[in-house]
Amino acid sequence: MIEKRHVGHAPIKEALIDIQVTFPEKVTVEALNSQYDVQIADQYPKHETLQRSEFGIHNEDGKPPTVTIGQSIVGYRFTSEDGQRVVQFRIDGFTFSRLEPYDTWEEMRDEAARLWDVYLKAASPDSVTRVGTRYINMLKLPLPVDLKDYLTAPPAIPPGLNQELGSFLTRIQIRDPDIGAKGFLTQALEGVHDNYAPIVLDIDVFMAHQFDDPHEETVWQCLEQLRHFKNEVFFESITEKTTELCK
DSSP states (O other): OOOOOOOTTOOEEEEEEEEEEEOSSOOOHHHHTTTIIIIITTTOOEEEEEEEEEEEEEOOTTSOOEEEEEEEEEEEEEEOTTSSEEEEEETTEEEEEEESSOOOHHHHHHHHHHHHHHHHHHHOOSEEEEEEEEEEEEEEEESSOOGGGTBSSOOOOOTTSOOOOOEEEEEEEEEETTTTEEEEEEEEEEOOOSSEEEEEEEEEEEEEEEESOTTOTHHHHHHHHHHHHHHHHHHHHBOHHHHHHTO
């Protein structure tokens, strides 16, 4: 593995922190919106509803089944004026996203923690069931490119075939048994531009664990561990030549 270090121009398109929860009773969507005007609106003026499609099949004796289709509001999305920060308050959890240009983990974590406290006040969840962080990176590799120069586990075309690669998609599950975490590493190429190949390196790591008190500091300690796991996956996936592109 190459040395873990801060890179000057991180290739991060989007980074997020996600926390999933349960409620002792069904939470009302209105409760999720209760703190918006007081604590969120100034920094996140764009306000949208999150909707979920619902399908149902009803059977009555002697009648053909009927299908119902509808939508329900499951939460809200609040976005900053510049579009770089997005937070979701949902009936199943909380997500904070930081879009490019990415700053630091500490900046993202602290803002997520502040908004998480607002979510707790608004929704009063019973417990936390899953914590995770996800980083979607976009590597712009200069053409002509040999992927082995930039990725430690690139896809391989069978040697008897033409070696010109137009696209690929790989996805593997990874584990860190020391902290009880799992994750998915996805690598993808969708077409080639005039002078570079856009490679997506998507790292999604998480812990499925029951935290009976959503206010526990342990929730954030686990996210710190996941951050280190994510960094290990990233630096194990790229070569030193790739880091040169991020300077």
